[in-house]
Amino acid sequence: MRKLLRLISVSTLIGIWLMSNPQAIAQTRTVKGASPTRVIGTTKNRATSTVPAECADVCGQYRQFSWAIAKQEGFFRPGTIPNRNHNPGDLKFVAGYSFPGQRGVDRFGHVIFKNDYWGWAALQNQVRKMCVESGRYSPQMSIQQIGRLYARDWKRWSANVAKNMNCDPHTTLAELFSIPPTVKVQPDSSKITAILNIQMVMPNSASVELWHELYELDQNDTRRVQYVL
Numbered sequence: 001m002r003k004l005l006r007l008i009s010v011s012t013l014i015g016i017w018l019m020s021n022p023q024a025i026a027q028t029r030t031v032k033g034a035s036p037t038r039v040i041g042t043t044k045n046r047a048t049s050t051v052p053a054e055c056a057d058v059c060g061q062y063r064q065f066s067w068a069i070a071k072q073e074g075f076f077r078p079g080t081i082p083n084r085n086h087n088p089g090d091l092k093f094v095a096g097y098s099f100p101g102q103r104g105v106d107r108f109g110h111v112i113f114k115n116d117y118w119g120w121a122a123l124q125n126q127v128r129k130m131c132v133e134s135g136r137y138s139p140q141m142s143i144q145q146i147g148r149l150y151a152r153d154w155k156r157w158s159a160n161v162a163k164n165m166n167c168d169p170h171t172t173l174a175e176l177f178s179i180p181p182t183v184k185v186q187p188d189s190s191k192i193t194a195i196l197n198i199q200m201v202m203p204n205s206a207s208v209e210l211w212h213e214l215y216e217l218d219q220n221d222t223r224r225v226q227y228v229l
Helices: 004-022 022-028 061-073 118-131 143-150 154-164 173-177 189-194 208-219 222-228
Strands: 029-031 038-040 101-103 111-112
Touching: 004 208, 061 118, 061 154, 061 173, 111 118, 143 154, 143 173
Parallel strands: none
Antiparallel strands: 029 038, 101 111
């Protein structure tokens, strides 16, 4: 009974403190990422209270692959360059561009972020671009092909990332996350003109059934089909 009363008293005191300090609630935000849930955006670092638009829409698959990359880069080992720089992806600086939350660049050219939160946001946004075919990456690329562009020691990088994802290095992102193929259509005015110029001879008088049959024949015209495809 005494233990129960002690727990109730502690909970009551915490509740009273939170009610008397509404800013402590408003300025504290929990973000779930590939790493264990961490609290960010406290009164000591208000800069992290707003997520940049380009990094806000991140789904679970991006976090999963980001975690696999971060583990390969050694982010979870204290004292490593990615760990010290709050840079789980060990991202390099880009000339003429500043990552959201970027605080500087170390002597090796790695980006230094304000805290882990901004580092995770940058890595997950990079993975998002891989999955939507943005820049030099594509979801049709295998982990090994991505590794060739991402890391100097790409063989070890791709092998470790694939191991962390429990798959083969030759697995593509499309296969890994069931990403549908992208169909690109190039407009061609000459094709449209050719379709419109196809003339069908229609009888002066015909029954409704005949009109329907003629319509179906016209729609299945191989000339029309080949132009559409």
